[in-house]
Amino acid sequence: MRWELSEEQADFRTVLADWLGETCTSETLRGWLDSGELTAFEERFVGDGWFGVGSPEDLGGEGGGLVELALAAEELGRRSAPAGAWLGSMLALPTLAGTPEAAKALLADGVTTVLGVPADAVPGIATGVGVHEGRLVGRISAVLAADRARRLVVPVARGHGVVLQLVEVDQPGVVLLGRALTDRSRTVADVELDGAVGTAIPTDDVPAVLDAAALRAAVLVSADSLGVMEQMLDTTVEYVQQRKQFGVPIGSFQAVKHAAAEMLVKVEAGRSIVYLAAASVESGHRDAALHAAAAKAQVSAAAAAAADTALTLHGAIGYTWEHDLQIFYKRAKLDAELFGSPGVWNDRIADGLALLPATQG
Structure with missing residues (x-):
């Protein structure tokens, strides 16, 4: 479709x-x-x-x-x-x-405000932050753009459940420890809370809100992966038409044509998956969770594989700092792990599908 x-x-x-x-x-x-x-x-x-x-x-x-x-x-x-x-x-x-x-x-x-959850896991109710004597204590690892925010929305364990709190970054008891990423276009920071003050965010169903955030993350990261993959395809096609071996462009070689065609198939398939998932999640479709999981699992994995293909077709120049491919390669690889790896999202698909009895021939 x-x-x-x-x-x-x-x-x-x-x-x-x-x-x-x-x-x-x-x-x-x-x-x-x-x-x-x-x-x-x-x-x-x-x-x-x-x-x-x-x-x-x-x-x-x-x-x-x-x-x-x-x-x-x-x-x-x-x-x-x-x-x-x-x-x-x-x-x-x-x-x-x-x-x-x-x-x-x-x-x-x-x-000004970012979601205070680990960037390497699917957003959910698991939290490393609790309350001690009325103040927030705990640690959240690798929060996307925490170093650029003024406030964090933090899931906090309270009693037998989880609540959401809005935490001002510029206050005593909040420490941000930046981490270096290979993909320099994004930043993450560990958030350490030791006596910080938060403001409760009225929420009837915190697990449902965080699950909705997870689906939103799946759609937007897969869309980013799609854009990166499209750019790598365009860059690669342009390069193989210019680079020559044996007096002819390498793009005329059958193996190169097949590799580029496989990248194109991944792009076209990814585009339909991403848009469908976005519309499905937006409308609250009954299969929205499956659509979003499929987008994240398939498109981010396809982009990571396309990055390897693009690097191979570029040859030695693709490994150099001077060539832009390295920027997109690193972005695609981070997207694959951002807010859950393809394997994790595939597991969510498996969990969401009904088991049918085997039929006997």
Whole structure:
């Protein structure tokens, strides 16, 4: 099945792609990555009005839904734009439904609030934070963009359940320890809480809210993977048409054609899966959890495999720091593990499918 975008959605993707083509050129991106200063892109992204796309208008957003967010994630991935803080914020936004003012502040100020969960696991109720004498204590490892946020939405163990608390980063009792990533377009930090103060976020069903955040994460990371994979395909096709062996472009060799064709198949299949999953989760379809899991498991794994193919077809130059392929290769590899590996999401698919008795022939 090939997913068809509406005319408005297609126009949105084109306009964003053009904006990123001017704002996030290869040279500019390398400057941000080399300096470690990613706020320049974030500020421009917010200032030019892109941050609120896909968010409710009554909260100050630009309207649209998860399909529009997936389109944005796809284009951001295609440019390997430093938008980890945007992703962390988009995961946090739905958890703030009980505190509309905090949600409005997030959309008004840009990257202010991110979801305080480990970036290497599926978001869920497991938490390393508890309450001691009325204050928060514990540790959360590898929180996406924690070092760029003003506030964190933190799952906190209380009694026999879990509650959500909004924690200001700039207060005594909060320590952020940055970690270096191979993919320099995103950042993570360990969060240590020792006597921090949090504000309760009214939430009727915390497990359901965090599960919704997990599905949202699956869709947006798979969309990022799709964009990265598309870029690697384009880069590879261009390169094999230029590089020559035995006096002819290597793109004329049958083995190279087959490898590039396999990358194209992965891209086209991934596009339909990602858009379907986004629409399914947005509408609350009964199979939304399966659709989102399939998107994360299949598309992020396909992008990681495509990265290896692209590297092989580029030959030795693909390994060099000077070639842009290394930027996209690292992004694809991180996407595969971000908020749960393909294996973990495949397990969720297996858990969600009904077991049928074997039929006898």
